[in-house]
Amino acid sequence: MDRVAPQVVQIFGISVKDTVVSTWFMMLVVIGGVIIIRRFFPALLKRLIDFLGDTISDVMERPAKPYLPYLGALAIFVAIANVIGVVPIVATPTKDINTTAALAITVFFAVHVFGIRQKGVWGHIKSMAAPIGLFFLMLPLDIVGQLSRTLSLTLRLFGNVVSSELIVDVVYEVMPVIAPLPMIALGLFIGVLQAYIFTILATVFISLAVREDE
Amino acid sequence: MDSQMLITVVIIITSGIGILASTITLAIVEGRAVLKALEGMVRQPEVANRLFTSLIVGMALLETSAIYVILVISLLLGLLGG
Numbered sequence: 001m002d003r004v005a006p007q008v009v010q011i012f013g014i015s016v017k018d019t020v021v022s023t024w025f026m027m028l029v030v031i032g033g034v035i036i037i038r039r040f041f042p043a044l045l046k047r048l049i050d051f052l053g054d055t056i057s058d059v060m061e062r063p064a065k066p067y068l069p070y071l072g073a074l075a076i077f078v079a080i081a082n083v084i085g086v087v088p089i090v091a092t093p094t095k096d097i098n099t100t101a102a103l104a105i106t107v108f109f110a111v112h113v114f115g116i117r118q119k120g121v122w123g124h125i126k127s128m129a130a131p132i133g134l135f136f137l138m139l140p141l142d143i144v145g146q147l148s149r150t151l152s153l154t155l156r157l158f159g160n161v162v163s164s165e166l167i168v169d170v171v172y173e174v175m176p177v178i179a180p181l182p183m184i185a186l187g188l189f190i191g192v193l194q195a196y197i198f199t200i201l202a203t204v205f206i207s208l209a210v211r212e213d214e
Numbered sequence: 215m216d217s218q219m220l221i222t223v224v225i226i227i228t229s230g231i232g233i234l235a236s237t238i239t240l241a242i243v244e245g246r247a248v249l250k251a252l253e254g255m256v257r258q259p260e261v262a263n264r265l266f267t268s269l270i271v272g273m274a275l276l277e278t279s280a281i282y283v284i285l286v287i288s289l290l291l292g293l294l295g296g
Contacts, residue, residue, distance in 0.1 A: 159281035
């Protein structure tokens with residue numbers, strides 16, 4: 001079972017976790033892949049961006065253009081991070097709780113950045129404490145809600161990835177030959193699905209922050 | 215039986231009960247979700263695609279509760295190297 005937890009490796013005498021190394025590898029893969037795709041199949045890249053933009057604008061019910069760079073990058077990062085574990089000796093980056101916590105914290109700050117850009121500082125604070133008469137009661141409740149949904153985003157992604165890896169590991173110890181393959185396929189499906197859900201939830205949180213109050 | 219062994223036995227029994235309770239509850243709840251979605255698809259086949267997408271997203275959100283149970287149990291059993 002030790003294979004599931006992140007291992008510490010030595011690179012030039014500095015100890016880093018192998019999930020960090022695989023995140024660097026993943027960044028190389030993504031950047032190289034985008035350069036190659038843009039050179040040879042530009043229509044494919046345009047279709048991907050159109051799909052992401054349509055999904056985001058369906059959920060937000062407003063033009064997706066200001067939010068597409070952040071949310072699209074989030075979707076592509078999480079999707080590729082969840083499936084890159086099938087490459088041998090590359091650890092899944094999202095099986096480390098620090099990676100998922102970092103992603104959830106970027107969502108936390110993005111909500112406030114987009115909210116302040118839309119309504120200004122005072123307008124954003126006012127919309128967080130929705131009935132303005134109950135200002136000092138609603139503001140702490142909203143802050144607690146935002147912290148808890150950041151924690152829930154972290155644990156959802158981390159738990160899904162770690163549990164699919166645990167299942168593969170358990171089946172591997174029982175019968176190492178063919179039996180883990182369906183579990184790996186299930187893990188790939190769950191990884192892509194969780195990337196979709198992570199992006200949809202981030203979109204919903206941002207759209208709650210930027211919507212106009214009636 | 216010393217206290218360390220007692221703690222281990224209690225953790226193992228609790229893990230079994232926790233997994234059992236969460237999977238039973240989740241199976242019932244997800245079954246209801248699938249049932250309602252299938253009824254909607256049969257009644258209005260033109261929105262079947264949107265219903266299917268919502269069903270998949272909703273089921274993944276529901277499964278989060280079982281994932282939390284697995285996380286807690288893995289931490290208790292020391293599987294995550296914590």
